[in-house]
Amino acid sequence: MKKSKFKLLSLILVLVLMLSACGSGGSKTTDTSDNGGNDVVNNEEPKTAKTIKDLVISKVQTRELETFNILYSQRAEDSENLTNLLDPLLEVDTYGELVPGIAEEWGTEDGGLTWTFKIRDGVKWVGMNGEEKAALTAEDFATGLEWILNFHKNDSSNTSMPIEMIKGAEEYYEWTKTLSAEEAKALTAEAGSKFREIVGLEIDGNKLVYKCITEKPYFDTVATYNCLYPLSQQMVDELGGADNVRSMNNENMWYSGAYTMTQYIQGNEKVFTKNPLYWDKAASLFDTITIKMVESLDVAYQLYQSGEIDYVQLTESQVNTISKDKNHQFYNYLVPDVLSKYSFQIHFNFNKNKEDGTPDTNWNTAIANKAFRQTWYYGLNLENYYKRQNPLDPYIGENNFYTMKGLVYTSDGTEYTELVRQEMGLPELNGKKMVRLDEAKTAALKKQAMEELTALGVTFPVEIDHYIAAGNQTVLDTANVLKQIFSESLGDDFVKFNIKTYVSSIRKEVVQPHLHSIAINGWGADYGDPQNYLGQETYGNDNAYYSANYSYINDITEETEANKELLAAYKEFTKLVEAADAITTDLDARYKAYAKAEAYMLENAFVVPAMYQQMVALAKYDNTSKMNAMFGIQNEKFKNIRTNSDGYTTEEAAALQDAHNAGKK
CATH class of the missing domain: 3.10.105.10 (Dipeptide-binding Protein; Domain 3)
Structure with missing residues (x-):
């Protein structure tokens, strides 16, 4: 949203949000004036905000995830959860620009025909309770891509991009179709395998080299998406093979992201817990994130009113009720979400x-x-x-x-x-x-x-x-x-x-x-x-x-x-x-x-x-501090998020948006 438009909406309290919801109550807070810039920007002396340490949000029950296998999923309902649990080669910043993820460096020297990603040292796979499982290496990205392109392991999910872009990807995919399910599921991506023989992916120590069919100057944007995520062959072996990986859950999967899912009650509640071995030591993370599944936005609004959640998307009738009553408790608290990428x-x-x-x-x-x-x-x-x-x-x-x-x-x-x-x-x-x-x-x-x-x-x-x-x-x-x-x-x-x-x-x-x-x-x-x-x-x-x-x-x-x-x-x-x-x-x-x-x-x-999709919301976290790109699956990652347990006013949100706009390159 452009700056001038935002100011206009702020004055008339017309602000917006997409299909996820959140709120505070039961949230542990700490008085602070640092930790990611929780000061309200209003051209005056910044005031101290109460930073939320344990975030509580809600989602409607129709947005329940269906799989814990990020390589298989093609649904936003899955990825908005899994993006917090598993990390890609690259991430995005609050302006949608690519930034380092598991790959600390990347680039192309031939106009996009060949792309090289350097995998950083010190990234760990962990279990649900944060215990170390193994080091995450370049080999894990080969295992992940083999899984994507193996018809009997992954059906046809997420194959379109590698098939369109990477040399040999389509040939390998079609070859796996000719095999029996048992034969295909036994395949690996180890050196000397059929996968490494056919597919244009080379590994040189900690470097991944993808060879494209033609120049793909936008290939690095694919590095934020499911099809290039890593998978550990050690986890596959630990779980007992491909079928068990397809059906894995929060208790037996391996994690590489900012959080692990320490509790999962289908259709009811999820709890994300900060990963103690997370590679990005400079990141500001919540201690926990609780996601309450609710029947409707009306129920979510009630939870926000009672202080039980930290963010809520408002319905048409709720916006009308609040915006037309200057005495309403939330009259001055209508704030915008970033424009949905959909x-x-x-x-x-x-x-x-x-x-x-x-x-x-x-x-x-x-x-x-x-x-x-x-x-x-x-x-x-x-x-x-x-x-x-x-x-x-x-x-x-x-x-x-x-x-x-x-x-x-x-x-x-x-x-x-x-x-x-x-x-x-x-x-x-x-x-x-x-x-x-x-x-x-x-x-x-x-x-x-x-x-x-x-x-x-x-x-x-x-x-x-x-x-x-x-x-x-x-x-x-x-x-x-x-x-x-x-x-x-x-x-x-x-x-x-x-x-x-x-x-x-x-x-x-x-x-x-x-x-x-x-x-x-x-x-x-x-x-x-x-x-x-x-x-x-x-x-x-x-x-x-x-x-x-x-x-x-x-x-x-x-x-x-x-x-x-x-x-x-x-x-x-x-x-x-x-x-x-x-x-x-x-x-x-x-x-x-x-x-x-x-x-x-x-x-x-x-x-x-x-x-x-842009709707009206009540918020205790600042949407301008979230990752925001029109591609990839990173926008719902809760990393480096600015919060205020008192809730953001319309004026404060407008000032934060102005400051964000002013900082755009």
Whole structure:
């Protein structure tokens, strides 16, 4: 958020937060005026703040982690926990710039064709209680990459990046597919192994050398992500093999991060404890971090009110109640979180089933029609949806693109999504109305879609099945807002929005059986390049996350005229992405080519941009002191965090943001 915008929001108490929550109570505090700069910046003499030593936060139960194996996970719900327990080659600072992690030095001497990382001495693997297990060495990164590329160990999870970038990665991945599960699971990455023979990774003492397929000037940003994390072969042996590593838990896993997880009660509570052998001795860490799993944000707010947690994300009704009452205890304490790195989209399912398992022909035919999809892009007025996260300044969440803003910039400082806007011919944002809305165009597209689809046997209104977690009032209220938006924007004669529920896992209960019409998901970049966004939507690629797991476009055949048009467009988009990815030595040309591909995707409405996520919060830690990048999995790492157990006021948070902005390089 720019400085001028932040000041404006501060004055009207319009501030924001994403989907994680925290708070204080039971927290041990210490009177101090140092330890990471806990002084409030207000252009006056700094006052002494009470530093929180034992942080307590909350997360809604739908954000429970599903695996302790960071190499296998592709979910933010997992990584936001595991990033505190395991460390990567590189980290990021509060401005999103790369800084040393387990690698103390890194670089390329040939434009990104070869990358060298020097592993620091003294990094230890530890057990749950902080006992030393082994030294972490360069060999552990080879073991980790072998695991990623071994189909029988890791399925296809996190393979897309190494396959796209590292020499021999795809060959090794495909080779492991030809083996039996038993043979593949017995493989290692030790010197002389098939992995070391095929894959472009060399180890010279404490140096890792990755050999890329072509110049990859952004490869070092991948060093923050799961696919290049280390794994100890000694741990694999201790646990008894690959199957047990896949199912490991907090009690038997090995840790290399700032904390270990000393308590885990699924769906209830987690406790992180400071790692006594952590390599970064200069880091300021909490003694413990307790994560309370709650049913809803309403419950989290109650816990904050009672002093039991240190951070809370506020709902629309809570923000309205607080901001309109000058006598409210939290009136002066509304503070912003950093902008979430996730760009949220409405994703279509092109191969939907009914609940009885038979194809939903009416939906599948309708969604294959370009005009039908375009009515959503140009017709849905999402203002009330934006208000769900920030009722006082809803357009702070306006999103018209696929790639997250702020991911990359051209050499003259132009932000990438601005290139997409120019390519599409959209007006500039004005903060008052969605710039892509076009009533006349929507009416014409609606008429065209109804005529074309009626001729194909589609009946109207076309039913949209949208699934939410059962028993969660907050998400139900949001779903009802969406239902009203569809009714008012597109008309009840055109679509009917059905709100349906799942019990515990949307993945298992809804997405895998293809029951959803749409899924509203946020994608955050794994590394700093548009390929990581657009590559998730390409056709015919098993490693394209959304194509393979949500839209199911890869399952579509050319049996109908509508499908032929849809597939032809997807294939053209895929060619555009591949052409952009082939440009490796001129980043300005690369970004321009990606912008052309993204504009084509949006003009065909393969997805519909939904929002950027910024909400209103009450906080006892300062978000400007957190790691903050538009790629990687580091943003939820609790390291070097500034705290104040009294809570930050709006004025104090604004001053901290001003100071942070002033320090940006």
